[in-house]
Structures are given as structure tokens and as C-alpha cells.
Amino acid sequence: MALWIAGIGAPCPIFPVLNRPGRAATHEAGASSVASPRYPQPVENGFPMSARLRAGGRIAGVESDPELVRHPLPWFMPDVVHMTRLHLHLLSDSTGETLEMIAKAALAQFDHAEVIRHFWPMVRSQHHLDRIVGELASSPGLVLHTVVNDDIRTRLEDRCRVLGLPHVPVLDAVTAALEDRLGEQPKGRPGRQHAMDDAYFERVDAIQFTIAHDDGVGAEDWEEADIVLAGVSRTSKTPTSIYLANRGYKVANIPLVVESPPPASLFELRRPLVVGLTTAPKRLIEIRRNRLLALNQATDTAYVDEEKVSRELAFARRIFADRGWPVIDVTRRSIEETAAAIMRLLGEREEQPEALVAGLKPI
Numbered sequence: 022m023a024l025w026i027a028g029i030g031a032p033c034p035i036f037p038v039l040n041r042p043g044r045a046a047t048h049e050a051g052a053s054s055v056a057s058p059r060y061p062q063p064v065e066n067g068f069p070m071s072a073r074l075r076a077g078g079r080i081a082g083v084e085s086d087p088e089l090v091r092h093p094l095p096w097f098m099p100d101v102v103h104m105t106r107l108h109l110h111l112l113s114d115s116t117g118e119t120l121e122m123i124a125k126a127a128l129a130q131f132d133h134a135e136v137i138r139h140f141w142p143m144v145r146s147q148h149h150l151d152r153i154v155g156e157l158a159s160s161p162g163l164v165l166h167t168v169v170n171d172d173i174r175t176r177l178e179d180r181c182r183v184l185g186l187p188h189v190p191v192l193d194a195v196t197a198a199l200e201d202r203l204g205e206q207p208k209g210r211p212g213r214q215h216a217m218d219d220a221y222f223e224r225v226d227a228i229q230f231t232i233a234h235d236d237g238v239g240a241e242d243w244e245e246a247d248i249v250l251a252g253v254s255r256t257s258k259t260p261t262s263i264y265l266a267n268r269g270y271k272v273a274n275i276p277l278v279v280e281s282p283p284p285a286s287l288f289e290l291r292r293p294l295v296v297g298l299t300t301a302p303k304r305l306i307e308i309r310r311n312r313l314l315a316l317n318q319a320t321d322t323a324y325v326d327e328e329k330v331s332r333e334l335a336f337a338r339r340i341f342a343d344r345g346w347p348v349i350d351v352t353r354r355s356i357e358e359t360a361a362a363i364m365r366l367l368g369e370r371e372e373q374p375e376a377l378v379a380g381l382k383p384i
Contacts, residue, residue: 106135108162112153112177114211117142120167123191137162144168145211147176154180164188169209224269231266234273235259240284243273244292248363250274251287251340252298253333254324255308257351257359261298264360270367277337288344294367297341297348298359302331304352 109128113120117140128136139160141153150173157164157180164186168174174190181188196207227247233239234246236259243249247270250258258274265272273293275283287295309325323329341348347366351359 105133106137108137108139108160110139110141110157110160110162110164112141112144112164112166112168114145114168114170114173115143117167120165120191124165144173145170147173150176150180154184157181157186158184161186165191167192169207169211171209220269224267227269227271228263228266230271231262231273235262237275237283239273240275240286243286243290246271246273246293248272248367249287249290249293249295250298250363251277251283251295251337251346253277253305253330253337255305255312256298256300257356258298260356261351261359261363264356265363268360268364270364277333277340279333279336283340294363294370295344295346296363296366297337297346298351299334299337299341299348300350301352302327302334305334306330 109124111117111120111124121140124138128134137160139156139162144150144153161184164177164181166174166177166188167190168177178188200207230242230246234242248262248265250262250272251274252258254276258276262272262274275287277283306325306327309330310320313320313322313324338348340346349359349362354362
């Protein structure tokens with residue numbers, strides 16, 4: 022056994038990498054094959070050569086095909102994951118919110134990357150840009166930007182070329198496509214999506230309304246809401262409401278409690294879209310227990326009792342079914358996904374009011 026383990030760090034005497042008689046292995050100039058402590062045989066681009074050759078392929082630097090390969094690693098030694106470190110510079114002449122969301126969405130596609138983000142918002146002068154260039158030089162990496170001012174953008178791209186840094190104007194393709202279809206030149210003014218226009222003040226009003234109508238408060242004003250969310254405690258009603266408010270929707274929410282039936286005004290609403298939120302009992306108990314722990318409270322209460330929780334959820338589902346409200350199961354949904362489903366329901370109702378027949382089956 023000791024000899025076998027020792028063979029992990031050195032060429033194994035039992036399963037050597039052999040060449041056919043009369044032929045020797047050589048390395049071509051510039052080949053990327055090197056030895057590593059984990060893989061004593063040559064490794065090409067991070068992969069053991071024996072593994073590549075087993076698949077029937079040829080590797081640069083090896084003249085012959087091996088007849089035998091090195092022994093595989095034991096089951097208790099997983100493959101090494103090579104983490105790639107990247108300095109990602111996000112540079113914007115506005116708040117950088119758009120750029121940050123794009124970068125986040127793209128990075129979600131990569132599992133094994135260590136990314137160090139450098140965030141540079143509100144870059145609107147060449148003097149400000151020159152201060153940032155020093156940071157780009159000290160932490161070279163990839164530069165993503167949404168700079169629309171021609172002078173600052175040209176200066177940024179020139180500095181990136183001098184430093185040898187790749188730079189990507191992430192909105193160029195979309196802007197060019199819109200320009201082509203609309204037949205209009207873009208204005209090139211930063212932060213226009215954040216202008217304090219009517220839409221901006223409507224969003225502020227929506228946020229104020231939503232905060233004032235959280236957790237069942239202000240039932241007399243619910244008819245003014247765009248959306249009303251109903252569900253038992255800890256089904257993400259408040260965070261979902263706040264997210265929707267930031268999108269410009271006036272939202273009220275009400276907790277459904279077995280011992281305290283909701284006000285009759287909830288069942289008389291005409292204007293708002295009323296949506297029921299539900300979740301799996303075990304998941305709800307887990308969330309509630311974590312909440313109690315965060316508040317340093319005992320976790321042996323009826324609030325996390327499995328039978329009581331199941332009864333609460335059944336009570337809420339009966340209300341949803343009786344009123345014909347659409348239902349969204351938030352068990353495996355993020356706040357953003359739940360909000361997206363609600364906005365889709367609202368859009369469907371506006372397009373075809375009769376098509377929104379309540380689903381007894383949660384979405």
C-alpha cells in the first residue's frame with residue numbers, strides 16, 4: 022500500500038507511461054507540456070497527457086502513442102480545480118448600475134473563477150480618468166465600460182491599448198442595432214436613464230406607497246395599489262414588494278394568519294392584481310427558525326411547529342383558491358424571479374383581462 026501511495030507522486034513502476042519499442046518521446050519547441058507534482062507525466066494546458074492520449078488524440082511534443090497509461094488517481098483525491106484570478110474593472114460615466122448587472126449576469130456562467138471587481142462610477146472628466154489609469158496599470162485585467170462621452174472614451178481606450186488591456190464597450194452592439202433600426206444618432210449623454218422625469222417621480226411615489234402599506238397596514242388605500250401580495254409569514258412578501266416598487270409598481274402586502282382573518286376589503290379589490298405567495302412547509306420552517314435564531318429567541322415555539330405551519334399554508338391556499346387568485350410558489354425562487362413572474366401576470370392581465378383565470382396550481 023505504501024509503495025502504491027508513493028507512486029502517486031512519482032511515475033508508477035507498475036503502470037508506467039511507455040513508448041513503443043524503438044521510438045523515444047521528444048518535445049517540440051514551444052510545446053506547453055510541463056511536469057507537475059500532481060501529474061508527474063507531462064501536462065499540456067493543465068490536463069494530464071495520459072488522459073488526453075486515452076481519448077485517442079495526439080499531443081504536441083509526443084512522437085509516439087503510449088500502450089499503457091499512468092494509474093488513475095484514487096477515489097478520495099478529486100481532480101484539482103484551477104482557479105483563475107481576474108481583475109475586472111467596471112468603469113461608467115453614470116451610476117454604473119447597468120454595467121454591474123451585465124457583469125454579474127455574465128459572471129454567473131463561470132463556476133471556477135476568482136474575480137476581483139474594481140468599480141469606477143461617475144467618471145465624467147479626463148482628470149478623473151487619469152487617476153483611475155494608475156489603478157488599471159497596478160491591477161491589470163479586463164476593462165468593461167459604458168462611457169458614452171467621445172473624448173473620455175477615446176482617452177480610456179488609448180490608455181488601455183498602451184497598457185495592453187482588453188476593453189469592452191458593453192452597450193455598443195445594442196446601441197448600434199437601435200441606431201440602425203431607428204435611423205437616429207445616439208445622443209452620447211451619460212446617465213439619461215436616471216433623468217428626474219415623470220417616470221422617476223412615479224417610482225419614488227411607488228416606493229413611498231409600498232413602505233407605507235407593508236404588513237397589512239393601510240387597508241383603506243389598497244385599491245390604489247397596482248399589486249397586492251398575500252401569504253403567510255416569511256414568504257418573501259416585503260422584499261418582493263420593495264423590489265417591485267423600485268420597478269415603479271405600487272405594492273401592498275398582507276400576512277395571512279389563521280387566528281386573525283384578513284379584512285373584508287381584501288376580497289373586494291377591483292383594480293390591483295392580488296397574488297398569493299406560498300412555499301414548501303419544510304423550507305418555511307427552516308426560514309422561520311433562522312429568523313428566530315437571528316433574534317436570539319427560542320426555536321421551540323408554535324411558529325416553527327410542523328403541524329401548525331402546514332395548517333397555515335393550507336389556510337392560505339384555500340383563500341387563494343376561493344378567490345381565484347394566481348399563486349406563486351417561492352420555495353426555489355429568488356426575489357427577482359418571483360417579481361418577474363408577478364410582472365408577467367400583470368402584463369397578461371393588461372393585455373387580455375379575461376385570460377388571467379386564477380391558477381389553483383402554483384406557478
